[in-house]
Amino acid sequence: MVDRVLPARLEALVSLVPPAGIVADIGTGDALVPVALIRRGKARRVIACDKSAAALDVCRRKLEQYELSADERRSIELREGDGLSPLKSGETQVAIIAGMGGLTITSILARGPLDVADTYVLGPMSHQKDLRLFLQAGGFTLVDEAMIRQGSKFYEFEVVVPPASDGAVAQPAAGQMRARFPLMLEGEIGALLWKRRDPVLKEYLVHREGKLRALEERLERTSRAAEIGRIRKELLKLLSKWDARWNGQGSTGG
Numbered sequence: 001m002v003d004r005v006l007p008a009r010l011e012a013l014v015s016l017v018p019p020a021g022i023v024a025d026i027g028t029g030d031a032l033v034p035v036a037l038i039r040r041g042k043a044r045r046v047i048a049c050d051k052s053a054a055a056l057d058v059c060r061r062k063l064e065q066y067e068l069s070a071d072e073r074r075s076i077e078l079r080e081g082d083g084l085s086p087l088k089s090g091e092t093q094v095a096i097i098a099g100m101g102g103l104t105i106t107s108i109l110a111r112g113p114l115d116v117a118d119t120y121v122l123g124p125m126s127h128q129k130d131l132r133l134f135l136q137a138g139g140f141t142l143v144d145e146a147m148i149r150q151g152s153k154f155y156e157f158e159v160v161v162p163p164a165s166d167g168a169v170a171q172p173a174a175g176q177m178r179a180r181f182p183l184m185l186e187g188e189i190g191a192l193l194w195k196r197r198d199p200v201l202k203e204y205l206v207h208r209e210g211k212l213r214a215l216e217e218r219l220e221r222t223s224r225a226a227e228i229g230r231i232r233k234e235l236l237k238l239l240s241k242w243d244a245r246w247n248g249q250g251s252t253g254g
């Protein structure tokens, strides 16, 4: 059974997908996510897309090995193409874009068309801050966030709703954008994770502060070291607020 071997990162991703009729999985790789969605009844049909014909060939072979019933196999359709281009307007309720860098996800969303799905579940492997800044500037609404730790690696996920009509409607004002997609520490950390006092976020703050301290020491007195030092001090302030909030003594950090 595929579900038993689902890695923790993909388990977290699948759990964030709202129950939907049709889900698209962009950059599906070996189709573990589509299979889990169908087997768990979270989707009636999954359109598994990948820009690589070779990846889709591997995916086809994997699907044979997963011992799917005829109905389950029919529920997963493979499509080749770049980003969202294999999908039609209004074709799905949810599109997942995960397991690639934040800049690749940004580029896929920027090229659209965004009206192929109502909701996007994103799982960037890097450049999380760049992705957050793009999502806020693009008028997306942040619906949910999650973070997990696997060994020394932290994985972040965002569930977002795109702006109406794929940009045909005038961009919202800056204040509205901030309300729809709040940023913490210039996008360094997830605002909803902070609001919920997510315990993994606290581990991440401690970990990130340590990493930044090491980098700051290595760069010594350069302007980059000063910038890193500024962010690191902000992280330390958040950590002290976290403990104050936990004890019911402080106000919000946001």
Ligand SMILES: C[S@@+](CC[C@H](N)C(=O)[O-])C[C@H]1O[C@@H](n2cnc3c(N)ncnc32)[C@H](O)[C@@H]1O
Pocket: 026, 027, 028, 029, 030, 049, 050, 051, 052, 055, 081, 082, 083, 084, 098, 099, 100, 104, 108, 123
């Ligand atoms: C590491 S796999 C990720 C598999 C799975 N989504 C996950 O989260 O583990 C990345 C996949 O994304 C595909 N990919 C990268 N850029 C893409 C794009 N612009 N459009 C569609 N697929 C893309 C690659 O071909 C590859 O199969």
